[in-house]
Amino acid sequence: MAVDIREVARRSGVSPATASRALNAHPNVADATRARVLATARELGYQPNQQARALVRQRSDTVGLIWDTGYVRTHGRQSFLQDLLVALKMALAETGYHLMLLSPSSTAASPSDFVSIAAQHSLEGVALMAVNAHLPAVDALIASRRPCVGLDLPVRGARASYVSADNQQGTALAVEHLAGLGHRRIATITGGAGMMPGVERREGFSAAMAAAGLDVPPEYVAEGDFFLESGLAAMRRLLALPSPPTAVFAAGDLMAIGAVRAAEEAGLSVPRDVSVVGFDDIEPASLVHPGLTTVGQDYLAMGRAAVELLVQIIADPRVTGPRGGARRGPAPRLLPGRLVVRGTTAPPA
Amino acid sequence: MAVDIREVARRSGVSPATASRALNAHPNVADATRARVLATARELGYQPNQQARALVRQRSDTVGLIWDTGYVRTHGRQSFLQDLLVALKMALAETGYHLMLLSPSSTAASPSDFVSIAAQHSLEGVALMAVNAHLPAVDALIASRRPCVGLDLPVRGARASYVSADNQQGTALAVEHLAGLGHRRIATITGGAGMMPGVERREGFSAAMAAAGLDVPPEYVAEGDFFLESGLAAMRRLLALPSPPTAVFAAGDLMAIGAVRAAEEAGLSVPRDVSVVGFDDIEPASLVHPGLTTVGQDYLAMGRAAVELLVQIIADPRVTGPRGGARRGPAPRLLPGRLVVRGTTAPPA
DNA sequence: TTGTACGCGTTATCAT
């Protein structure tokens, strides 16, 4: 049914080798011959078999995505990651790569042996999302020198790097906005301690507050986990404080929305009684009322950056420096956030 | 670097053929031999090359997803589709299939030749999302007899079927809820005319209204396209009517949220002055204030159903009935919706 | 410039 390269060759009156060369734009083939082969190929609707191609070329024009969606069952969706996936797909499409979704749990044999998965499919690169960066399986993957790019995940290695929001800058934007409005008692609701965005935004908050000459009492740091409920709970704790904050920076929009809800439940009005700023600018941020003031990430740009980075690492000749060169891969790409002022921030009462 | 089956065979003292049989649980192999092969395979960390495997077996344990995300650039994200993708991925992972994201535009040669794409990768099945079901490329794909499953897309064929919400039932739920509250002047904001959900919910609305003994004047049908802006615009038109509706059923949550916003902009209070019901129960539905009353879809169940359907079609021996049997594939799976009552519905003033 | 022959890693057929 499917027409193979030998058929094309035969109908063109050349050998399969020549046909292959013609089709793959090799230099040493007569123009007339190439034209003839290309013509019959088009005519026959020839499409090279990717399996065979990958087998002999040892590459597959495919990158894999490792994304542990286990949290969905217990906590619900995470919009930003979904947006990111779409962006990744779109950016990848333009480069000609396909994207294969691998499930850490899909290999019954070795539950999370990313190295094997990648090798089995001759993946040219791997993108990682929402997995614990400290997993041995991730270390092993990086050590295997297969091109890797982390999305909001600090993977570094000879052929690995990552993209993420510039959390320091973004957080500073939020704090400056709040301070600029006149707030001095500013608290934060943090993301999970294990995730880079959580950690960096937590640290960025302290730094930005210090830069603004503001104090951060320990009780003004309420721990959350990026999901709605944790924002609700954290805000309740903050509001119960003897000296509650007049503004809150939440490390994620979902938590910020939870915080707003908690404030309203407590009989407060946002932003009159308390201001709230989020991070990410997920779709609901513009839909809730009042609209959430937040630090927006350009997820399409982030997807593009991730692909650029990955392509760059893939293209990089695997030159091992002296002594096997434990060289670092390209520098991470930090994408600046922009402040999106909506309706949850105002000067303190 | 990677260890192949011949290495395993050699170290086990058997031929590659026997090693293959042992590893693939073939019947005719001595227990002792199998044990030995399995042991050395594990010891060596042997992982079969999927390319080679797919090449010779003519199948790849991979299903493709065709999802045209072109709309993202112009209209923005569509949460429900993203949710659906996640569900698909999760369900697929449990069956051992991998999921390959194909971009209609990723093949420079033939822009949307799904048949070729599927053939090139030996895809065992293809899932379709957000593509125009009337595209010639889709017809060709179905005609190629490659197992297909549409997600909210009415693809039918010998080896093709689809899953979708039971739009008739879901819409009836919404209308009955509204009628039960005492509303009689109920309008609808429709989805795109080209998409199945839009069409079916439009028709379901008329049917449900008729069943409730209510009239639907033509001006009570405002056309939208599932995106927020269209909901806003449609609601403005409805409210400008000489005799505006007291309740509105929007075919999608985003449009419903837009409708609520338009009502508020017009100085109306929801649900006191006008009630609004949506469809899908996307994440923002529970986040907006007041919470959106809507017809909830279980997206995880839908993903599972899609995978079950696809697996069923794949497993089905391609028995062609008499005369080449243009038999229909399995019946579509319609998933019932459930009414999620939140804060945008109340009895008419 | 072109053709021959081999190998990529695996499974399937047919002997034994």
Place this chain on the structure above:
DNA sequence: ATGATAACGCGTACAA
């Protein structure tokens, strides 16, 4: 029960 051998479809030394 096991082993040799031949595919699967393609790219690429090497020879011509």
